[in-house]
Every structure is written in C-alpha cells, then in structure tokens.
Amino acid sequence: MIRKRLVGVVTVKDGWAVQSFGYHRYLPLGRPEILVENLDRWGADEILLQVIDRTRKGLGPDMALLERIGKRGLSTPLIYAGGIRSADDAVACVAAAADRVAVDALIRDDMDEVRKAGERLGNQAVIGALPLSLEGGEARWLDYRTGASEPLSQPMLDALAEGTLSEALVIDWRHEGTPGGFDTGLVDALPEGVKLILFGGLSEPETISQVLRSPRVVAAALGNFLAYREHAVQALKAAAHGVPLRPPSFHQTLRA
Secondary structure (H helix, E strand, C coil), rough: CCCCCEEEEEEEEECCCEEEEEEEEEEEEHHHHHHHHHHHHHCCCCEEEHHHHHCCCCCCCCCHHHHHHHHHCCCCEEEECCCCCCCCHHHHHHHHHEEEEEHHHHHHCCCCHHHHHHHHHHHHHHHEEEEEEECEEEEEEEECCCEEEEEECHCCCCHHHHHHCEEEEEEEEECCCCCCCCHHHHHCCCCEEEEEECCCCCCCCHHHHHHHHHCCEEEEEHHHHHHCCCHHHHHHHHCCCCCCECCCCCCCCCCC
C-alpha cells in the first residue's frame, strides 16, 4: 500500500526560523537547525526547509545552514527550497544535506536549468513549489518577487506532465499561517496525474484526513502547527483514521 506523508515545514527568514502568517508577518522561533532536529525526532515523514528571503536578496542557497544541518545526522528526508538559481545550486544543496530540492523562481526564469537539475539528480529529487490561489474559480500562480499573480504557465504544466518536476508543492499562500484556512479547491487546480503536496493553513485533523484521502495528494505539509507541540505529528497520525499514513514514531537524533 502506498503511504501518504506528513511533512514538517521550517520557514527561515534573516537566518532565523519564523512562524509565518501569509508570508507577510513573522514571529521568531529560534535556530532553524534545532527545529529541523525536533521534527526529525518527532517522527515527521519528510522535512521542508524553506528559506524565503534568499532569492529576493539575490543570494544563492543557504549553504552554511545546510552544512550545519548535515552535521546533525538526520534520518528524515530533507527538502530544501530557497535561492536555487541553477542546476549547480540544486546539486550543491543535495551534496550538502538535502535529499530533494523545491524550485519556484527557477521554473519561471530558466526551465532548461530545472531539466538539467533533474538529469543530474534524478527527476524524483526536483519538486515544483507553486504558491497558488483561486480567483473567480481560476487557479493563479503568484510571483512572490513582484506580487503579481498569473494563470498557470504552459512550460510549468508541461514540466509536471513529463515528470521533470516529480511533485507539485501547492502552497495556499493566502491562508498560510491561518488555522484551518486551506482552500481545498486547490486540490483540483492542477491536471490529473500530478502528485500533490499541500501546504498553507492545514492544521485540523479532519481537513488533513480529507485531503490525504484524495488519490492526487501524496503529502500534507504543516509548519506553525507543529512548532510548539512535541507530539503533534504522532497525534495527527493517530487522528487520521482511514488514511494510509506511515505509523507514528519517535527516535533520537545523533548529534555530531
């Protein structure tokens, strides 16, 4: 049986892990590597580390952070997002600590580099991070650098259809940080056959169970909701009746 996943999200801004509300208001949480380590111990199936200010500042990936995390001996797969400008950047992230990378601006700027990253790492290691909203029943794709939203681009859809992007991280950016706010209409925003990771406003076990029952959804990603409760991952898995999740677990992280 194919197992669904619960992904723990750590959002980083100005070098610190933050609690984010719609990507425009932030509260500090602490050192990102500590939050990543906590999610590893608490039994998340995968961890998404998103460094949200690298591209805006014209910076590449936060390699220093990835190197610190790499020394912590995580057993949970790590997705890295933030500042990836080329296939070389993607490869460097995986060499440092990440198992996979998520790209957003690079999809818009240079699809050839996205394809090169897939060729070098394997397409399963490249995810499309898509901040979406529904406006008048139409899915709109936000360019966070300009604040403008536009229809889904054909090159991006083609990359998903052909498997260049192995999964789509669908981010409900309008409701990110809002408990119970996820717009379930976004599940159908992309064509059939695209594997979806959902993020933004997911917190209630009932909603998480609902979206995970969709054959299109392979994972639910949670950020703020997991930051303060040590057993939140286990509790969510226990509450998700009828959903083929990996069993809840707890393990110790080996420190370097």
